Amino acid sequence: MFREIHILVVFVFAFLLLPLWALSAPFCAAGFEFVRDKHGEGCRKYIDGGAQVVKDGPWKHYYADGKVSAEGGYNRGKRTGAWVERYPSGTVKEQTEYKNGIKQGAFTRYLRGGQKDEEGAYQKDLPAGTWVQWYPSGKKKSETLWGSAGKKNGVSKEYFENGRVKSETTWANGQQSGMARQWSEDGTLVEQTNYGQGLKEGPYQRWYNAGQLEEEGVYRAGKREGRRTVWYRDGLRKFEGSYVNGKLHGEARYYGLDGKLRYILLFQNSVMTQILEGRMNYELDNLQGSMISVEP
Numbered sequence: 001m002f003r004e005i006h007i008l009v010v011f012v013f014a015f016l017l018l019p020l021w022a023l024s025a026p027f028c029a030a031g032f033e034f035v036r037d038k039h040g041e042g043c044r045k046y047i048d049g050g051a052q053v054v055k056d057g058p059w060k061h062y063y064a065d066g067k068v069s070a071e072g073g074y075n076r077g078k079r080t081g082a083w084v085e086r087y088p089s090g091t092v093k094e095q096t097e098y099k100n101g102i103k104q105g106a107f108t109r110y111l112r113g114g115q116k117d118e119e120g121a122y123q124k125d126l127p128a129g130t131w132v133q134w135y136p137s138g139k140k141k142s143e144t145l146w147g148s149a150g151k152k153n154g155v156s157k158e159y160f161e162n163g164r165v166k167s168e169t170t171w172a173n174g175q176q177s178g179m180a181r182q183w184s185e186d187g188t189l190v191e192q193t194n195y196g197q198g199l200k201e202g203p204y205q206r207w208y209n210a211g212q213l214e215e216e217g218v219y220r221a222g223k224r225e226g227r228r229t230v231w232y233r234d235g236l237r238k239f240e241g242s243y244v245n246g247k248l249h250g251e252a253r254y255y256g257l258d259g260k261l262r263y264i265l266l267f268q269n270s271v272m273t274q275i276l277e278g279r280m281n282y283e284l285d286n287l288q289g290s291m292i293s294v295e296p
Helices: 002-017 020-024 279-288
Strands: 033-036 040-047 052-062 068-075 078-086 092-099 102-110 116-123 126-134 140-146 154-159 165-172 178-183 189-196 199-207 213-220 226-231 237-244 247-255 261-268 271-277
Touching: 261 279, 271 279
Parallel strands: none
Antiparallel strands: 033 040, 040 052, 052 068, 068 078, 078 092, 092 102, 102 116, 116 126, 126 140, 140 154, 154 165, 165 178, 178 189, 189 199, 199 213, 213 226, 226 237, 237 247, 247 261, 261 271
């Protein structure tokens, strides 16, 4: 009887001396050992003579101050299931689904204050389906559609914080296609350009915020081609010229703020070669640093 009591006392005493972390340590698969240090805690084993570490089961990773930076599960060294990453404050930064070490499934990113920043899904580590971004206020910022192989497909939109559409683009297999439009914050159309296979193709127009036409022309394979006209804000003509393969070529007419022709210049491959008309005006404007300028 005395011997049995002695054994029981020894067992209880030994149990009480166990480190508390050992009591909470998860069961590790064969060949793995549970560790807890300043970098994190979970099951691991060394391979290749200790050159590599393989993690398995539930894991937590820590910041330098000991707070959890990320937590989730591993399956023989590959992330699997739901993973949560945190800001140093402890609030959730990202939630991501994994399968065999790659992103697969729902994804959500949060701002430091807890508001959603971005939400979507991954398919084989690539964005898939509809992705949405928000302003810190909670208003929608953008909406993007992703097709196969992580390429944009369909209509993508950006929004102003007041809810109005900022831009609208159409994509086909990762390349811009069709008409792209941009609006001002009050809803006024300010630019529209046609695209083909990712390049500007066809007519384009741009307006001032008040709705007055600012510029119109044509693109071919991403380069200006043919006639281009630019206007001042009050509607008076500012510039007329022609382009060949993206280069200003031939006569270019420049008009003053009063709408009157100021000079005509001759260009070859965007290099001015001759003053055809208005030499005095040209030299005066050049001297005063008030040359009539248009974007290339």
